[in-house]
Amino acid sequence: DAKTTQPPSMDCAEGRAANLPCNHSTISGNEYVYWYRQIHSQGPQYIIHGLKNNETNEMASLIITEDRKSSTLILPHATLRDTAVYYCIAQEGQYGNKLVFGAGTILRVKS
């Protein structure tokens, strides 16, 4: 089972920041938080990941609370092309590449 919980859907206005929350209250100390997204009819796309510190790349920022029980993915200026299912994942297993996907959050960016 997925170790994360996310809202089923969110709306965001084009050009505004999209803030997608994720709860992972049972995450263990050596588990990373990953974010992927899946645009309709495509394979999932990696966005960002982190352990303790906040992370930023060209796509998004990841804010992880100090107790690591939750995190927020921030898309600073959402566009219509950011409409997708966003998955928050806590890494599991001995090998870092087994990702347990939940149902994710459907983000709809509207003009």
Add this chain to the structure above:
Amino acid sequence: ETGVTQSPTHLIKTRGQQVTLRCSSQSGHNTVSWYQQALGQGPQFIFQYYREEENGRGNFPPRFSGLQFPNYSSELNVNALELDDSALYLCASTFGGGVNTGELFFGEGSRLTVL
């Protein structure tokens, strides 16, 4: 595009048949994993191959099997197909095998329909 290619993109089989799906990993990647995504659900991990050996498996029966070749490409084989095997099958590649490598590169998937 990620450089991970899968074939075929779509196929239809009947219950009880066998199917082979193929995946070419991104250049330089030596690790391939397979996921099953049923309609409306998130992907589920099937197994991973590193250096031509399976080194991680999800909750799938033995009729799901795989291979990895010396060029790191991979096959997913499913025997005795059942209706519930209808899904999008995703291949993902990365480098490193047994360590946290962070980013997986997914292909576009093979959509299997079992009638």
